Amino acid sequence: MRVSRVLLLMVILGCGMTSPLPAAIVTPEGEVIEDQPARQEAPADDDDPAPVKTPSKWPSAKSRSFGIGFFLGEPTGLSFRWFFHEQQGIDALAAWSWGYDHHTRMLFQADYLFRFYDLIPIPEGDTALYVGPGMRIGGYDRHRWDDHDPDWWFLVGFRVPGGILYQVKSFPLEVLFEIAFVMDIIPEIWPGFNIGLGLRFCF
Secondary structure (H helix, E strand, O other): HHHHHHHHHHHHHHHHHHHOOOEEEEOOOOEEEEEEOOOEEEEEEOOOOOOOOOOOOOOOOOOEEEEEEEEEEEOEEEEEEEEEOOOEEEEEEEEEEEOOOOOOOEEEEEEEEEEEOOOOOOEEEEEEEEOOOOEEEEEEEEOOOOOOOOOOOEEEEEEEEEEEEEEEOOEEEEEEEEEEEEEEEEEEOEEEEEEEEEEEOOO
């Protein structure tokens, strides 16, 4: 009986040296009990999950066709815009001008603008340079407001504005800075310029 146990152990050891076997337990009676293979745990994923961006509840200013706000400068008034194309649109302004030349003006002006995006990248917004032809009409005080009583004349002129437009991506708001060359032709030929800052809510 003892010899048979010794032979059995030698056979088991010999098999273990020639081929890989799972660990086993041998009872005093010669029974071989195989261990259950160890359960392998899945490797931990060290990579952090990508952050999920919550979409804004407000649309971007660039995605809106219309905008209304104010323009502060020369002249100052109510600003409106209509973008019917991604790179083209119309700006309008109903304004009052105290006049750098001491002549008061009441004006309505409109411009056909071409916008060029991505020339000046700014984070968290869309930035465009714009330029285009325009026209203005209104009333013109021929007398200097610091010398005489008002003497209003009809005014017609042309303008060529250029500026930079910044549109917020997370809220329908846009800011602009503009300079325009102006040439009045009625009641008299008179060159000039406009300059100012604008703020509009888009819808």
